[in-house]
Protein backbone atom coordinates (compact mmCIF):
# COMPACT_ATOMS: atom_id res chain seq x y z
CA UNK A 1 0.00 0.00 0.00
CA UNK A 2 1.36 3.46 -0.92
CA UNK A 3 1.28 6.59 1.24
CA UNK A 4 -1.36 7.94 -1.11
CA UNK A 5 -3.58 4.87 -0.55
CA UNK A 6 -3.21 5.40 3.21
CA UNK A 7 -4.41 9.01 2.89
CA UNK A 8 -7.35 8.01 0.71
CA UNK A 9 -8.22 5.22 3.15
CA UNK A 10 -8.11 7.59 6.12
CA UNK A 11 -10.38 10.05 4.30
CA UNK A 12 -12.83 7.28 3.42
CA UNK A 13 -12.83 5.92 6.98
CA UNK A 14 -13.50 9.35 8.43
CA UNK A 15 -16.29 9.99 5.94
CA UNK A 16 -17.98 6.63 6.54
CA UNK A 17 -17.70 7.26 10.26
CA UNK A 18 -19.36 10.68 9.87
CA UNK A 19 -22.16 9.03 7.91
CA UNK A 20 -22.58 6.49 10.72
CA UNK A 21 -21.86 3.57 8.37
CA UNK A 22 -20.01 0.53 9.65
CA UNK A 23 -18.37 -1.16 6.69
CA UNK A 24 -16.54 -4.50 6.78
CA UNK A 25 -12.83 -4.16 5.88
CA UNK A 26 -13.22 -6.20 2.66
CA UNK A 27 -16.02 -3.90 1.48
CA UNK A 28 -14.17 -0.73 2.50
CA UNK A 29 -11.20 -1.97 0.45
CA UNK A 30 -13.48 -2.49 -2.55
CA UNK A 31 -14.70 1.10 -2.25
CA UNK A 32 -11.09 2.27 -2.38
CA UNK A 33 -10.40 -0.05 -5.30
CA UNK A 34 -13.33 1.57 -7.14
CA UNK A 35 -11.59 4.94 -6.83
CA UNK A 36 -8.45 3.31 -8.24
CA UNK A 37 -10.40 1.97 -11.23
CA UNK A 38 -12.16 5.30 -11.86
CA UNK A 39 -8.82 7.07 -11.77
CA UNK A 40 -7.14 4.56 -14.07
CA UNK A 41 -9.94 4.31 -16.67
CA UNK A 42 -10.82 7.99 -16.61
CA UNK A 43 -7.93 8.85 -18.91
CA UNK A 44 -9.17 6.59 -21.69
CA UNK A 45 -12.94 6.64 -21.08
CA UNK A 46 -13.66 10.12 -19.73
CA UNK A 47 -15.88 8.73 -17.00
CA UNK A 48 -16.02 11.69 -14.65
CA UNK A 49 -14.94 15.33 -14.55
CA UNK A 50 -13.50 14.67 -11.09
CA UNK A 51 -9.82 13.84 -11.65
CA UNK A 52 -8.40 13.90 -8.13
CA UNK A 53 -8.79 10.61 -6.18
CA UNK A 54 -9.15 12.56 -2.89
CA UNK A 55 -12.06 14.43 -4.39
CA UNK A 56 -13.50 11.18 -5.79
CA UNK A 57 -13.74 9.80 -2.25
CA UNK A 58 -16.10 12.64 -1.25
CA UNK A 59 -17.87 13.50 -4.51
CA UNK A 60 -18.45 9.90 -5.62
CA UNK A 61 -18.06 7.39 -2.76
CA UNK A 62 -19.39 9.36 0.20
CA UNK A 63 -22.07 11.19 -1.78
CA UNK A 64 -23.39 7.81 -2.98
CA UNK A 65 -23.02 6.22 0.47
CA UNK A 66 -25.03 9.07 2.04
CA UNK A 67 -28.27 7.71 0.53
CA UNK A 68 -27.67 4.17 1.81
CA UNK A 69 -30.05 4.54 4.81
CA UNK A 70 -32.95 5.16 2.38
CA UNK A 71 -32.26 2.17 0.13
CA UNK A 72 -34.44 -0.79 1.04
CA UNK A 73 -34.05 -2.94 -2.08
CA UNK A 74 -33.67 -5.71 -2.79
CA UNK A 75 -34.11 -4.86 -6.49
CA UNK A 76 -32.53 -1.49 -7.23
CA UNK A 77 -32.22 0.12 -10.67
CA UNK A 78 -29.69 2.95 -11.16
CA UNK A 79 -30.76 4.99 -14.21
CA UNK A 80 -28.03 6.87 -16.10
CA UNK A 81 -25.50 5.24 -13.79
CA UNK A 82 -22.49 6.41 -15.82
CA UNK A 83 -19.47 4.77 -14.19
CA UNK A 84 -21.81 3.14 -11.65
CA UNK A 85 -22.73 5.97 -9.33
CA UNK A 86 -24.43 5.57 -6.95
CA UNK A 87 -25.26 1.92 -7.80
CA UNK A 88 -21.81 0.34 -7.50
CA UNK A 89 -21.16 1.99 -4.14
CA UNK A 90 -24.55 0.85 -2.79
CA UNK A 91 -23.96 -2.69 -4.09
CA UNK A 92 -20.57 -2.80 -2.35
CA UNK A 93 -22.08 -1.54 0.91
CA UNK A 94 -24.95 -4.06 0.86
CA UNK A 95 -24.39 -7.45 -0.81
CA UNK A 96 -28.10 -8.33 -0.38
CA UNK A 97 -29.05 -5.64 -2.92
CA UNK A 98 -29.60 -6.77 -6.52
CA UNK A 99 -28.42 -3.74 -8.46
CA UNK A 100 -29.00 -3.10 -12.16
CA UNK A 101 -26.82 -0.33 -13.64
CA UNK A 102 -28.40 1.21 -16.73
CA UNK A 103 -26.68 3.53 -19.17
CA UNK A 104 -27.03 4.24 -22.88
CA UNK A 105 -23.30 4.90 -23.32
CA UNK A 106 -21.22 1.87 -24.35
CA UNK A 107 -17.98 3.10 -22.77
CA UNK A 108 -19.65 3.68 -19.41
CA UNK A 109 -21.18 0.20 -19.46
CA UNK A 110 -17.85 -1.35 -20.45
CA UNK A 111 -16.34 0.29 -17.38
CA UNK A 112 -19.21 -0.97 -15.21
CA UNK A 113 -18.56 -4.54 -16.44
CA UNK A 114 -14.84 -4.20 -15.75
CA UNK A 115 -15.54 -2.90 -12.24
CA UNK A 116 -18.00 -5.73 -11.51
CA UNK A 117 -15.38 -8.26 -12.60
CA UNK A 118 -12.41 -6.71 -10.81
CA UNK A 119 -14.29 -5.94 -7.59
CA UNK A 120 -16.13 -9.29 -7.52
CA UNK A 121 -19.71 -8.04 -7.34
CA UNK A 122 -22.15 -10.84 -8.29
CA UNK A 123 -25.06 -8.65 -7.13
CA UNK A 124 -24.56 -6.10 -9.96
CA UNK A 125 -25.85 -6.34 -13.54
CA UNK A 126 -24.72 -3.68 -16.03
CA UNK A 127 -27.11 -3.04 -18.95
CA UNK A 128 -26.55 -0.86 -22.00
CA UNK A 129 -29.92 0.63 -22.99
CA UNK A 130 -31.86 3.85 -23.09
CA UNK A 131 -34.15 3.96 -20.07
CA UNK A 132 -37.22 4.73 -22.21
CA UNK A 133 -36.62 1.49 -24.19
CA UNK A 134 -35.81 -0.70 -21.18
CA UNK A 135 -38.30 -3.25 -19.82
CA UNK A 136 -38.32 -4.03 -16.12
CA UNK A 137 -38.21 -7.68 -15.04
CA UNK A 138 -41.56 -9.14 -13.92
CA UNK A 139 -42.82 -7.30 -10.87
CA UNK A 140 -40.60 -4.26 -11.45
CA UNK A 141 -37.88 -2.78 -9.27
CA UNK A 142 -38.37 -2.02 -5.59
CA UNK A 143 -36.55 1.29 -6.08
CA UNK A 144 -35.30 3.26 -9.07
CA UNK A 145 -32.52 5.73 -8.27
CA UNK A 146 -30.64 8.37 -10.27
CA UNK A 147 -27.91 10.94 -9.72
CA UNK A 148 -27.17 13.76 -12.18
CA UNK A 149 -29.39 12.13 -14.79
CA UNK A 150 -32.33 14.43 -15.62
CA UNK A 151 -34.89 16.78 -14.12
CA UNK A 152 -37.23 15.21 -11.59
CA UNK A 153 -40.10 15.21 -14.11
CA UNK A 154 -38.04 13.65 -16.91
CA UNK A 155 -36.56 11.00 -14.59
CA UNK A 156 -39.98 9.86 -13.39
CA UNK A 157 -41.61 10.09 -16.84
CA UNK A 158 -38.85 8.18 -18.65
CA UNK A 159 -38.83 5.42 -16.02
CA UNK A 160 -42.60 5.45 -15.35
CA UNK A 161 -43.11 1.70 -15.88
CA UNK A 162 -40.02 0.50 -14.02
CA UNK A 163 -40.80 0.61 -10.27
CA UNK A 164 -42.97 -2.15 -8.75
CA UNK A 165 -46.58 -1.18 -7.96
CA UNK A 166 -45.51 -0.17 -4.43
CA UNK A 167 -42.00 0.85 -5.55
CA UNK A 168 -40.22 4.17 -5.19
CA UNK A 169 -38.10 6.62 -7.13
CA UNK A 170 -35.06 8.07 -5.33
CA UNK A 171 -33.74 11.23 -6.99
CA UNK A 172 -30.37 12.56 -5.83
CA UNK A 173 -30.61 16.29 -6.48
CA UNK A 174 -28.97 19.57 -5.53
CA UNK A 175 -30.46 21.88 -2.91
CA UNK A 176 -32.57 23.85 -5.44
CA UNK A 177 -34.88 20.98 -6.42
CA UNK A 178 -38.06 22.95 -5.52
CA UNK A 179 -37.99 24.53 -9.00
CA UNK A 180 -38.45 21.06 -10.55
CA UNK A 181 -41.47 19.95 -8.53
CA UNK A 182 -43.90 21.54 -11.01
CA UNK A 183 -42.70 19.18 -13.77
CA UNK A 184 -43.93 15.98 -12.12
CA UNK A 185 -46.48 13.82 -13.92
CA UNK A 186 -49.92 13.34 -12.37
CA UNK A 187 -50.31 10.44 -9.95
CA UNK A 188 -46.67 10.63 -8.84
CA UNK A 189 -45.91 12.60 -5.73
CA UNK A 190 -43.07 13.40 -3.40
CA UNK A 191 -43.43 11.40 -0.18
CA UNK A 192 -40.20 12.57 1.47
CA UNK A 193 -37.37 15.00 0.89
CA UNK A 194 -34.17 14.70 2.90
CA UNK A 195 -31.29 17.15 3.20
CA UNK A 196 -28.11 15.09 3.53
CA UNK A 197 -24.74 16.31 4.60
CA UNK A 198 -21.89 14.71 2.65
CA UNK A 199 -18.55 14.66 4.50
CA UNK A 200 -15.91 17.05 3.07
CA UNK A 201 -18.51 18.71 0.80
CA UNK A 202 -19.62 22.29 1.43
CA UNK A 203 -23.19 22.11 0.09
CA UNK A 204 -25.99 19.72 0.89
CA UNK A 205 -27.31 16.82 -1.13
CA UNK A 206 -31.09 16.53 -1.39
CA UNK A 207 -32.71 13.14 -1.74
CA UNK A 208 -36.27 13.25 -3.06
CA UNK A 209 -38.39 10.11 -2.67
CA UNK A 210 -41.46 9.68 -4.88
CA UNK A 211 -44.23 7.13 -5.15
CA UNK A 212 -47.28 6.54 -7.30
CA UNK A 213 -50.42 8.08 -5.88
CA UNK A 214 -48.55 9.78 -3.02
CA UNK A 215 -50.04 13.02 -1.76
CA UNK A 216 -47.65 14.44 0.82
CA UNK A 217 -46.01 17.65 -0.45
CA UNK A 218 -42.22 18.16 -0.25
Ligand SMILES: C[S@@+](CC[C@H](N)C(=O)[O-])C[C@H]1O[C@@H](n2cnc3c(N)ncnc32)[C@H](O)[C@@H]1O
Nearest residue numbers: 080081082085103104105129130131147148149
Ligand atom coordinates in the same frame (compact mmCIF):
# COMPACT_ATOMS: atom_id res chain seq x y z
C1 LIG B 1 -24.15 13.19 -15.96
S1 LIG B 1 -24.03 11.47 -16.17
C2 LIG B 1 -24.26 10.92 -14.50
C3 LIG B 1 -23.59 9.60 -14.26
C4 LIG B 1 -23.67 9.09 -12.81
N1 LIG B 1 -25.05 8.85 -12.39
C5 LIG B 1 -22.97 10.03 -11.86
O1 LIG B 1 -23.64 10.59 -10.99
O2 LIG B 1 -21.75 10.20 -11.99
C6 LIG B 1 -25.57 11.02 -16.94
C7 LIG B 1 -25.55 9.64 -17.56
O3 LIG B 1 -26.84 9.35 -18.09
C8 LIG B 1 -26.69 8.61 -19.28
N2 LIG B 1 -27.92 8.78 -20.07
C9 LIG B 1 -28.37 9.90 -20.66
N3 LIG B 1 -29.56 9.69 -21.25
C10 LIG B 1 -29.89 8.38 -21.01
C11 LIG B 1 -31.00 7.56 -21.33
N4 LIG B 1 -32.03 8.04 -22.03
N5 LIG B 1 -31.01 6.28 -20.92
C12 LIG B 1 -29.96 5.78 -20.21
N6 LIG B 1 -28.88 6.53 -19.87
C13 LIG B 1 -28.83 7.80 -20.26
C14 LIG B 1 -25.44 9.20 -19.94
O4 LIG B 1 -24.84 8.29 -20.84
C15 LIG B 1 -24.58 9.50 -18.71
O5 LIG B 1 -23.68 8.43 -18.45
